[in-house]
Amino acid sequence: WERPDAIPFRQRLLVVANRLPVSAVRRGEESWSLEVSAGGLVTALLGVKEFEARWIGWAGVNVPDEAGQRALTKALAEKRCIPVFLDEDIVHQYYNGYCNNILWPLFHYLGLPQEDRLATTRSFQSQFAAYKKANQMFADVVNQHYEEGDVVWCHDYHLMFLPKCLKDYNSKMKVGWFLHTPFPSSEIHRTLPSRSELLRAVLAADLVGFHTYDYARHFVSACTRILGLEGTPEGVEDQGRLTRVAAFPIGIDSDRFIRALEVPQVQEHIRELKERFAGRKVMLGVDRLDMIKGIPQKILAFEKFLEENSSWRDKVVLLQIAVPTRTDVPEYQKLTSQVHEIVGRINGRFGTLTAVPIHHLDRSLDFHALCALYAVTDVALVTSLRDGMNLVSYEFVACQDSKKGVLILSEFAGAAQSLGAGAILVNPWNITEVAASIGQALNMSAEEREKRHWHNFGHVTTHTAQEWAETFVSELNDTVVEAQLRIRQ
Numbered sequence: 114w115e116r117p118d119a120i121p122f123r124q125r126l127l128v129v130a131n132r133l134p135v136s137a138v139r140r141g142e143e144s145w146s147l148e149v150s151a152g153g154l155v156t157a158l159l160g161v162k163e164f165e166a167r168w169i170g171w172a173g174v175n176v177p178d179e180a181g182q183r184a185l186t187k188a189l190a191e192k193r194c195i196p197v198f199l200d201e202d203i204v205h206q207y208y209n210g211y212c213n214n215i216l217w218p219l220f221h222y223l224g225l226p227q228e229d230r231l232a233t234t235r236s237f238q239s240q241f242a243a244y245k246k247a248n249q250m251f252a253d254v255v256n257q258h259y260e261e262g263d264v265v266w267c268h269d270y271h272l273m274f275l276p277k278c279l280k281d282y283n284s285k286m287k288v289g290w291f292l293h294t295p296f297p298s299s300e301i302h303r304t305l306p307s308r309s310e311l312l313r314a315v316l317a318a319d320l321v322g323f324h325t326y327d328y329a330r331h332f333v334s335a336c337t338r339i340l341g342l343e344g345t346p347e348g349v350e351d352q353g354r355l356t357r358v359a360a361f362p363i364g365i366d367s368d369r370f371i372r373a374l375e376v377p378q379v380q381e382h383i384r385e386l387k388e389r390f391a392g393r394k395v396m397l398g399v400d401r402l403d404m405i406k407g408i409p410q411k412i413l414a415f416e417k418f419l420e421e422n423s424s425w426r427d428k429v430v431l432l433q434i435a436v437p438t439r440t441d442v443p444e445y446q447k448l449t450s451q452v453h454e455i456v457g458r459i460n461g462r463f464g465t466l467t468a469v470p471i472h473h474l475d476r477s478l479d480f481h482a483l484c485a486l487y488a489v490t491d492v493a494l495v496t497s498l499r500d501g502m503n504l505v506s507y508e509f510v511a512c513q514d515s516k517k518g519v520l521i522l523s524e525f526a527g528a529a530q531s532l533g534a535g536a537i538l539v540n541p542w543n544i545t546e547v548a549a550s551i552g553q554a555l556n557m558s559a560e561e562r563e564k565r566h567w568h569n570f571g572h573v574t575t576h577t578a579q580e581w582a583e584t585f586v587s588e589l590n591d592t593v594v595e596a597q598l599r600i601r602q
């Protein structure tokens with residue numbers, strides 16, 4: 114028995130993200146099943162345990178009827194999730210349009226798709242209006258559930274307007290905003306027609322966080338160059354009010370992966386995979402099927418490696434697991450067919466009647482299957498063209514206790530700043546370099562693999578999702594006080 118006053122105080126945290134950690138699938142008029150959503154934001158936030166957290170977000174499904182909304186709200190409440198219901202038109206304009214056809218490629222330095230550029234420019238205003246409307250809808254739900262003393266933590270490029278909407282409701286609300294993608298150079302950001310409005314809306318937050326110091330610096334430069342505000346070592350100042358800006362590199366719940374390797378079902382899976390690929394080195398790619406992940410470039414580099422190293426052709430296999438994502442956005446549809454075409458061509462070229470060099474799966478794997486795959490992998494290929502952090506690289510490292518496999522990592526992933534010394538860093542656009550690094554990884558001595566592994570493992574197990582969240586929230590709590598002190602001075 115514990116005295117009530119001995120129960121530690123757990124601060125209530127309202128986590129607001131476009132995507133809830135579970136996505137809903139309708140089974141009947143009032144019956145729903147919930148599936149874990151894929152993506153780095155969800156993975157990291159699931160590792161955060163020390164708070165009394167409520168999630169507010171979209172369940173990934175259109176629910177036009179009230180009975181369905183009531184039933185889903187109830188089902189989600191058991192997971193401490195609160196839904197924001199977005200209708201089809203808003204999803205089309207805000208999520209598919211402004212978020213994933215404009216902000217996402219821009220923040221990853223991919224620009225806009227050439228042939229759609231004029232059409233995109235024409236629909237820009239209506240998409241931006243839908244973006245603001247959607248952010249206001251999130252703010253309304255937060256406001257309904259907010260209690261004094263709560264901390265509100267807004268996430269990602271979908272919700273850049275949210276800090277402003279929340280502060281308009283209640284200027285005392287503690288509001289933090291964290292970006293899970295890169296923030297690009299101010300020269301890229303300034304091409305966005307809504308550049309100033311977005312920056313000002315983010316600056317309404319008390320604390321603004323990024324994965325790396327570079328992204329934070331780009332954001333501060335955008336505020337100084339585009340808005341003419343003053344950048345200080347702590348953040349951005351506007352008429353005496355400070356918005357603190359800092360880097361908070363994200364991590365994973367590494368213990369969850371390490372523990373999973375002991376689960377009998379995972380061990381059985383590992384045995385099966387080892388048997389299936391006996392005599393061959395296993396290379397692995399795990400990505401959402403997204404342009405930023407550089408999947409076609411990665412596969413072409415593997416083809417070049419096979420071309421130049423005929424003795425490896427029957428001794429290595431590439432497993433590429435790519436979960437489909439944002440399938441209503443045309444660019445993503447094109448990518449799927451492009452990847453299928455390249456894989457088919459290479460398997461036709463180098464496959465035999467009994468074996469193919471590339472196994473490509475368009476699907477999500479469950480957690481245990483994923484851990485088993487990481488554990489049997491000799492070389493992981495994370496070759497994103499740009500990536501905020503990339504947690505797949507962390508997950509691979511956490512599962513490498515027995516293999517001490519090699520990580521080939523893009524220098525354009527945020528993770529290159531933390532795992533750079535342990536990985537082989539590559540420029541993913543340079544297919545020749547990536548092909549050569551595959552050879553280097555496959556031929557690396559056990560001693561060197563071990564040394565690199567321990568470097569990475571040390572980082573992944575000490576810089577966890579839990580630590581990331583605690584640091585952010587504790588700075589957010591302090592920052593508000595600091596900012597008020599500054600105003601009073």
Ligand code: ADP
Nearest residue numbers: 152153156400401434436476477478503504505
């Ligand atoms: P992003 O945030 O762009 O999705 P990250 O690498 O940071 O990229 O995070 C991706 C997350 O999604 C990881 O936790 C990874 O395990 C999960 N994931 C990606 N692809 C798959 C897949 N095919 N099956 C299962 N999980 C996946």
Ligand code: G6P
Nearest residue numbers: 132151152153154269293294438
């Ligand atoms: C990235 C983004 C997240 C997003 C995830 C999955 O990790 O930073 O905000 O949730 O991709 O994408 P989706 O569009 O399916 O939510």
